[in-house]
Amino acid sequence: MDKKMKEVLDHAIYGTPELKPEEKALFLSNFAERIHIALTKSQVMKAGTxxxxxxxxxxxxxxxxxxxxxxxxxxxxxxxxxxxxxxxPFTIVTPTSETPFGLVLADAATAISKTSFVIEDDWYKQDMNEL
Incomplete structure (x- = not known):
């Protein structure tokens, strides 16, 4: 069976393949390149914003x-x-796997060029040490 035919059959049987599923599970259904800022669960739980x-x-x-x-x-x-x-707009995502993140603010449609999108305070370090 040629490659194109196998792709068509796989698509019909299994559906459209998902890009970077582990990354999307980690960042509440987002690609890392779209994220402006992400907070861990402990950071979100602290008083205030x-x-x-x-x-x-x-x-x-x-x-x-x-x-x-x-x-x-x-x-x-x-x-x-x-x-x-x-x-x-906001969406409440129920993660299907464990994630340390509680909030992600992302661009709705396009990738941005940002090297770091986390705030590395004590709350962040606490959540990352638990992984």
Whole structure:
């Protein structure tokens, strides 16, 4: 059987292959190259909000907020309130595998050139040490 025929049959049987499934599972259904900022679950759970997230919502266009559905609504409600004020759509994602991330603010459609998108504070280090 030639390669093209096998691809057509595999597509019909198994569906469209997913790109980078491990990366998307880790970053709440996002590709790393689209992320402006990502917070771990502990960072989201701390009192208040991170100013860096709010500032990005106020200054960047074409954003979408992704929140970890395994966290309680009361934990991330401040971020939802701010997203609504800034007209940033949000999605609550229930991860299918373990992820340290509780919030991802990403570009809705295109890749961005950013070398680091995490805030490496004590909360971040705590979550990364648990992995």
């Amino acid at each position: 991170y100013g860096e997230v709010i500032q990005l919502m106020k200054t960047k266009q074409n954003l979408k907020l992704f929140l970890n559905g395994n966290l309680s609504y009361s934990i991330y409600s401040n971020y939802i309130k701010e997203a609504n004020q800034q007209s940033v």
